[in-house]
Structure formats: C-alpha cells, structure tokens
Amino acid sequence: xxxxxxxxxxxxxxxxFGLTLAIFLSVTISGDQVRPLIGNVSTLLFYSPFYRxxxxxxxxxxVSEENFRLKKQLTxxxxxLGALQEAKRENRRLREFIGFKPPSDFQMIPVKIVSxxxxxxxxxxxxxxxxxxxxxPNQAVVNRYGLVGKIKETMSHSAAIQLLTDPxxxxxxxxxxxxxxxxxxxSPEKGxxxxxxxxxAQIKKGDLIVTSGMGGIYPAGLAVARVDSVxxxxxxxxxxxxLKPAADFFGIDELYVLTGGGQ
Amino acid sequence: xxxFLFIFSLFLMAFYNTMLSDTISIYGVSIDLPVALVTxxxxxxxxxxxxxxxxLLAIVASTQRLDFMPWEIGSLAGIAIAVNMISVRxxxxxxxxxxxxxxxxxxxxxxxxxxxxxxxxxxxxxxxxILPGVAYSLILGWVFIVIGxxxxxxxxxxM
Numbered sequence: 282x283x284x285x286x287x288x289x290x291x292x293x294x295x296x297x298f299g300l301t302l303a304i305f306l307s308v309t310i311s312g313d314q315v316r317p318l319i320g321n322v323s324t325l326l327f328y329s330p331f332y333r334x335x336x337x338x339x340x341x342x343x344v345s346e347e348n349f350r351l352k353k354q355l356t357x358x359x360x361x362l363g364a365l366q367e368a369k370r371e372n373r374r375l376r377e378f379i380g381f382k383p384p385s386d387f388q389m390i391p392v393k394i395v396s397x398x399x400x401x402x403x404x405x406x407x408x409x410x411x412x413x414x415x416x417x418p419n420q421a422v423v424n425r426y427g428l429v430g431k432i433k434e435t436m437s438h439s440a441a442i443q444l445l446t447d448p449x450x451x452x453x454x455x456x457x458x459x460x461x462x463x464x465x466x467x468s469p470e471k472g473x474x475x476x477x478x479x480x481x482a483q484i485k486k487g488d489l490i491v492t493s494g495m496g497g498i499y500p501a502g503l504a505v506a507r508v509d510s511v512x513x514x515x516x517x518x519x520x521x522x523x524l525k526p527a528a529d530f531f532g533i534d535e536l537y538v539l540t541g542g543g544q
Numbered sequence: 545x546x547x548f549l550f551i552f553s554l555f556l557m558a559f560y561n562t563m564l565s566d567t568i569s570i571y572g573v574s575i576d577l578p579v580a581l582v583t584x585x586x587x588x589x590x591x592x593x594x595x596x597x598x599x600l601l602a603i604v605a606s607t608q609r610l611d612f613m614p615w616e617i618g619s620l621a622g623i624a625i626a627v628n629m630i631s632v633r634x635x636x637x638x639x640x641x642x643x644x645x646x647x648x649x650x651x652x653x654x655x656x657x658x659x660x661x662x663x664x665x666x667x668x669x670x671x672x673x674i675l676p677g678v679a680y681s682l683i684l685g686w687v688f689i690v691i692g693x694x695x696x697x698x699x700x701x702x703m
Contacts, residue, residue: 317610327555
C-alpha cells in the first residue's frame, strides 16, 4: 500500500491531468450517451429542489396576479351591479309613481336631492332645481308615498326643502276616514305627533292622515302618515296620537314639487 | 468544511441557473458564476480538489445546455489548474492580484465559449456583454474574497 500511495503522490499532477482529459474526451466523444445521463443525475441531485421551488413561486405569483385580476373584476362587477340595482329601484319607484295622481290643478316637477341637512336625523334637503324651473317657496314636496315637506327657499338653480321632520314645520291635516282635523308636527323626542285632535275623536291605529288643505300651503288629500298609537289622555280635551310618517325620511331620493293650484 | 463549501457551491450554481441569473442580470450582462467559484476555490484549495470541483461545477453549470458540457468541463478544469498553479507559484495573496487573475479567467472563459459557438459579431459581444460581465463578476468575486477572508479565513488556508 505504501508504494502505491507514493506513486500516486509523485504522479498526482499527471493523474489529475489524465483523469480530466479522460472525462473531457468521454463527454465529448460519446456525448449522446454520457451527457444526458450526467445531466439527469445533476438535475436530480442539484436542480430538482430549485425547479420545485421555482414552480411554487411561479404558482404563487400566478395566484397573486389572478387574485389581483379577480379583485379588479369583482370591483367592476360590483359597480355594475350597484348601478343595475339602482336602476331597478328607480324603475320600481317610477312604476309605483305612475299610479300617483297629483291633486287637480297641480303639476309635478321631478327633482333630485343634492344634499341632506341633518340634525341627528334629516330635517332639510337641497334639490337640483330652483326658481328658474318654476319652483317657489311654500310649494309642497312629495314623493311616491306622500308629503315630504315644503320649499323653504329658492335659488335660481336649487332650492331648500323643509322636511316634515323639522319641528318648525306644522301641517294642517285631517283623518282620511272621519275628516277630523288636527295638526301634525315632528317632535325630536316623540317622533311625528298629531295634535289638536278632540279627545272624543274616533281614531285608531292604521288610520290614514292626509293634508286638509286648510293651511294654505299644502293641497288637500296628500298622504302624511298613518296612526301608530293613540294615547287616551284622561281629563284632557285633546288627544295626542303618535304617527308613522308615510315617507321614509332616511331614504328619500326622488321627489316632486307640486306647482300650480293657484299659487 | 471543504466538502460543505464544494457542495454548497454546486447547489449555488444550480440555484443561480434556475432562479437567480435572470433576476440579477443587468441589461443582459450577467455574472460568470462558474468561473468566479472555480477561481475562488483555486486560490484556497489544492490542485487536485480544485480540478475535481471544477469538473463537477462544469457538469452542474451545463446541465441545462448539454452541448456546452465538454467545453465547460475543459475550460473550467483548465482555468482551475492554471489559476491554482499561478497562485501557488507566485504566492498570490493580495485581493487585487486575485481579482486580476479572476478577471482574466472570466474573460478567457467567455471568449472561449463565444468562439466555440459563434464568432458572429464577436467584437460587439465582447464590448456589450463580455467585458461588462467581467466587471460584474469581479464585483461578486471581490465580495466573496472579502467574505472568505473575514469570515472563513480562506485566504490563509491551503487544503
């Protein structure tokens, strides 16, 4: 063994050259057989972990891109859906409004709300039409459910509405079935209340309250509210009644201003 | 330590070819990692180990282009032997001399590979890709030499 080790050490450089040359020649000459074999072994040992890693990274990148694309698509579809739903709602409202007949001698000007004035709840609104469109103060404003308020101020291209929820806005009313008259006013604590109704008035939950036309502002017959609850006030001459407004003041959108009627 | 560095270098080569080369190449100019690794090995290890490392590295480096394999084996083994002999006989230890040797090796390797496969537009390739590639490889080589000297003490050992 010692002599072979000595020979190896003495001829190490020669052996090194020789082996390198042998490998070079074998890879060069018998390339079609040897190279793919060496390549496969090298791939298996060194490349396969990175191939798998790269595949996973590419997969994650694709997932990320797909996710981004789908989110964008979802946003676009959501916007389209929102627009379609709004169109559907508008369509339904307009269909419902076809059945709404304004009082005789009145014309309806369709208006859109530009902004809402709130004081814990909506008390006023600004609409997109004004004096140039024939809108004047104290004209009644309605939607498909009934009375919403009145025009308080006008500008050339906009107008301010005082909603029924404004405590300063009182409406002369009557009970649709019994023709008993009273006044409706909104109270921040109690909600919409019917005042000045005689204690012996025949009124019950669900009765429709309409404008009486006596105040000189609102035409008669516009739906204002329905009776929600009646409080029997013993020993008093007047009855207080809580009402449920016909219009949803938190969801008002398309409104109509009633013009004409001798105003 | 020696075996670990060799195996790590082989995996680094595979990683570079698979994932890193596209990422770190600048306008088509890329690092000649096989030559950089072989010369760095040749500075620190003996001729026998360096040559066999160069052969294995050439095989791993040319796995994705099997027609390159003989030329990679020949050129890297040649560079390994030459650099090892020069560095031993001239007792090179300064970073600058190592970088000069590495630069010459990268240049020779690139010219050889370019010459073997296509001499078309050689000067354009030389100026546009090879020389910037030499500079880029030298930056990496300098980093490796500094790290090797500082952390691993490779400059002082000859295994």
